[in-house]
Every structure is written in C-alpha cells, then in structure tokens.
Amino acid sequence: MVELVSREPVVRAEEARELAGDLVVLPNRGVDLVPNIGVIGGTRAVLVVDTGMGPGNGDAVFEFVADYARGREIYLTTTHFHPEHAFGAQSFSGAATFLVNRAQADDLAAKGAGYLDMFRGLGEPVARQLEGVELVTPDLVYDDSHELDLGGRVVRLRATGRAHSRGDQVITVPDAGVLFTGDLVETGQFAIFPWFPPHDTDVSGIRWIEVLRKLADEHPRIVVPGHGDTGGHGLLADVRDYLALLRDETWVRRDSAMGREEVVEEVTALMLERHPEWAGREWIEPGVGCLCAEHAQR
Numbered sequence: 001m002v003e004l005v006s007r008e009p010v011v012r013a014e015e016a017r018e019l020a021g022d023l024v025v026l027p028n029r030g031v032d033l034v035p036n037i038g039v040i041g042g043t044r045a046v047l048v049v050d051t052g053m054g055p056g057n058g059d060a061v062f063e064f065v066a067d068y069a070r071g072r073e074i075y076l077t078t079t080h081f082h083p084e085h086a087f088g089a090q091s092f093s094g095a096a097t098f099l100v101n102r103a104q105a106d107d108l109a110a111k112g113a114g115y116l117d118m119f120r121g122l123g124e125p126v127a128r129q130l131e132g133v134e135l136v137t138p139d140l141v142y143d144d145s146h147e148l149d150l151g152g153r154v155v156r157l158r159a160t161g162r163a164h165s166r167g168d169q170v171i172t173v174p175d176a177g178v179l180f181t182g183d184l185v186e187t188g189q190f191a192i193f194p195w196f197p198p199h200d201t202d203v204s205g206i207r208w209i210e211v212l213r214k215l216a217d218e219h220p221r222i223v224v225p226g227h228g229d230t231g232g233h234g235l236l237a238d239v240r241d242y243l244a245l246l247r248d249e250t251w252v253r254r255d256s257a258m259g260r261e262e263v264v265e266e267v268t269a270l271m272l273e274r275h276p277e278w279a280g281r282e283w284i285e286p287g288v289g290c291l292c293a294e295h296a297q298r
C-alpha cells in the first residue's frame with residue numbers, strides 16, 4: 001500500500017517564501033508527508049492553508065503565523081482532511097477560527113480516527129509526529145463556496161466535489177492569481193490515489209479529471225500544489241493529462257477483459273516510461289485500481 005517514510009516529516013517555517021504581496025508559502029522542500037502551507041494576509045486578518053502533521057508541526061506553523069499576523073485575526077482552513085494537511089489544527093484552537101467545507105468536515109468526522117491509525121503504521125518518524133494528535137471540529141462550515149474578507153482582500157474557498165478525497169477544497173486569491181489545490185495537484189510525482197478498499201474508496205479518477213479541467217479554465221497565474229514545487233497554471237494540465245492517460249490506458253485494457261494484475265503491470269510500466277523522473281511510484285497501482293472500479297461502474 002503506502003511505503004514506510006524514513007525522513008522526519010517536519011515543516012520548516014524559517015524557509016517561508018513570498019509568492020505575492022502579503023502571501024507566503026512554507027514550502028515542503030520535497031519531504032514526504034510535509035505539505036505546502038500558505039499564509040494569506042489582508043488588512044484585518046490572515047488565512048492559513050493547511051497545518052502540517054501533528055502538534056509539533058502545528059505549533060511551529062502557528063508560531064510563525066502569530067508572528068506574521070502582527071495582531072491581525074487568524075483564520076485556518078485545510079485543503080482536505082488527510083493527516084499531513086489537517087492534523088495540526090489543534091495548535092490553532094482558541095486562537096483562530098477554523099473553517100472548512102461541509103464535505104471535508106464530514107470526511108474528518110467519519111475517517112479521521114482511521115487515518116490516524118493507518119498513518120501511525122507508516123514508520124517511526126510519522127508515529128512520532130502524530131503523538132498527541134487531537135482531531136479538532138471546525139468552528140465554521142460552509143456548503144459550496146465561501147468568500148472570506150481579510151480586509152482589502154477577498155479570498156475564495158470552494159468545495160470541488162469528490163476527487164482526491166470526498167471533501168476536497170481549493171482556495172483562490174483572485175487579486176494575486178494564486179490557487180491552492182491541496183492534493184489535487186502534486187509537482188514531480190505520480191498523483192496520490194488514497195484508494196484503500198474496503199476502508200476508503202472515495203477517490204474518483206474520473207471526477208478528478210473533470211475538476212482539474214474546470215480549474216484550468218480559470219487560468220490561475222500561480223498554482224500551489226499539495227506537495228512539490230509551486231508553478232504556473234500548466235501544473236493543472238500536467239496532472240490532468242497524467243490522469244487521463246492513466247484512465248485511457250487502464251480502460252482500453254479492461255475493455256478487452258484483461259485481468260486486473262496484468263493491467264496494473266502494463267500500465268505501471270507505461271507510466272514509468274512516460275515519467276521516469278517522478279517520485280511516488282507506489283501510487284500508480286492504487287490509481288489503476290480506482291479506475292478499474294470506475295470502469296466497471298460506467
């Protein structure tokens with residue numbers, strides 16, 4: 001399933017980088033299970049996007065943000081409920097307003113504890129970061145979209161519908177042309193398919209392609225992915241093209257009634273040939289598994 005993680009998944013707040021005026025990213029530096037974290041400021045308030053995994057990372061991010069905010073009100077949101085994106089939220093409790101889309105809040109309530117157990121099994125460095133995690137209930141929940149006025153800057157939070165998870169959310173900063181995608185986009189690695197039957201089969205390759213097509217139509221100037229380097233709007237097309245190829249190559253084999261294992265083998269070889277430099281090879285197989293299931297449901 002998921003490979004053991006050997007590097008300590010630690011957020012380095014001191015490496016914060018300014019992407020636009022009053023908008024910084026704490027980059028993940030290519031470290032597994034560290035997300036890109038955003039801090040977006042207005043005259044009145046700041047919004048934090050994702051927390052890092054566990055209270056140690058959450059505390060480091062909160063400390064950075066409290067200093068950055070300089071007295072401004074603090075809001076926290078998370079792109080989806082997965083542990084490295086959302087399981088540091090407790091560090092913000094009482095000091096920030098935590099808001100998310102409803103589907104994500106439901107995802108966290110239904111699957112948060114199960115993911116905590118699963119991630120603890122990913123090796124000692126991950127288990128260490130997850131020590132003392134408490135799952136936090138959001139303070140505010142919206143249905144489809146929410147405009148947050150930070151003072152002189154309005155940020156848009158939107159539920160995309162099921163794609164990488166059941167409750168994915170994207171955050172747009174229109175005046176800076178910035179889009180935070182969470183794990184709908186990763187740079188330099190194969191798309192993460194959390195396809196863990198029978199426990200979690202919410203990821204949808206088909207819907208994911210559709211979500212990326214719509215986001216690409218908006219032509220954001222800067223795309224901040226869940227993991228990997230920040231880039232231009234071409235990142236959206238890169239992931240969409242990969243997912244479409246994965247779908248097509250999987251489905252054409254299923255059409256000819258090829259067995260699942262053979263499909264996995266052939267499609268994996270093809271994808272590695274296409275993207276020899278990409279990390280996260282272990283995510284190809286669950287991707288094929290997900291698309292086989294969606295092929296059967298057509």
Ligand SMILES: [Zn+2]
Pocket residue numbers: 080082164183192
């Ligand atoms: Zn994720």
